[in-house]
Amino acid sequence: MDELTLIGIGTGNPDHLTQQGIAAIRATDLILIPRKGDDKADLADLRREICARVLEDDSRIVEFDLPVRDASGDYLSGVSDWHDAIATAWSDAAATHPGARSVALLIWGDPSLYDSSLRIAGRLSPAPDITVVPGITALQALCAAHRIPLNEVGAPFLVTTGRRLREGGWPTGVDTVAVMLDGGCAFQTLDPAGLSIWWGAYLGMNNEITFSGPLADTGPRIIDAREQARAAHGWIMDIYLLRRAAT
Incomplete structure (x- = not known):
């Protein structure tokens, strides 16, 4: 993973996706879609719908199970451990396509507002070049x-x-x-x-x-x-x- 693009996709309406976001999705080698369990299948479904609108096929999509945060102990420590686990999940998902040099994640809302994707990206090793595409916030x-x-x-x-x-x-x-x-x-x-x-x-x-x-x-x-x-x-x-x- 040489390049990582975090694409803000808005709050649930596929029409929130910007032209910049569309171009970024089409330009990347691989799109990672997190699964958060059956109860939150709507969130993965929206990402799939966006990709179906933008891409000609789904061969560049890789889904992975998002780790669950342990809420039993100290809040900040639990979040830090959770972010480490998510960074590992991103790397493992990307590694299933070793030829993919550029990877994208579709971020609910915007990556800059109460979203941890940028902090998680900072835990990746080796560190990729990061691009942020802003999105409509909640x-x-x-x-x-x-x-x-x-x-x-x-x-x-x-x-x-x-x-x-x-x-x-x-x-x-x-x-x-x-x-x-x-x-x-x-x-x-x-x-x-x-x-x-x-x-x-x-x-x-x-x-x-x-x-x-x-x-x-x-x-x-x-x-x-x-x-x-x-x-x-x-x-x-x-x-x-x-x-x-x-x-």
């Missing part, structure tokens, strides 16, 4: 779905995780917070007074779900909808924006 798709701007006029915003929001509470210095990677609805830990929420799941996909409104009223609806959707599909990817009324 944050962009959320704002588009709700037809809202991300920031207030001249005001900052913060992008964080559910774990950080739950442990640290509302961040200082901002009235707008975008929350990603939240499997436990951390907004429940906040005082809802004066807070509004814009939430979306499966953004860009046919089964997209959105809710918005005052957190006090909308939060319980989101929790119920989230549980039902996860039970129906076996997985869920969601994101939300919280905004505090100016004081």
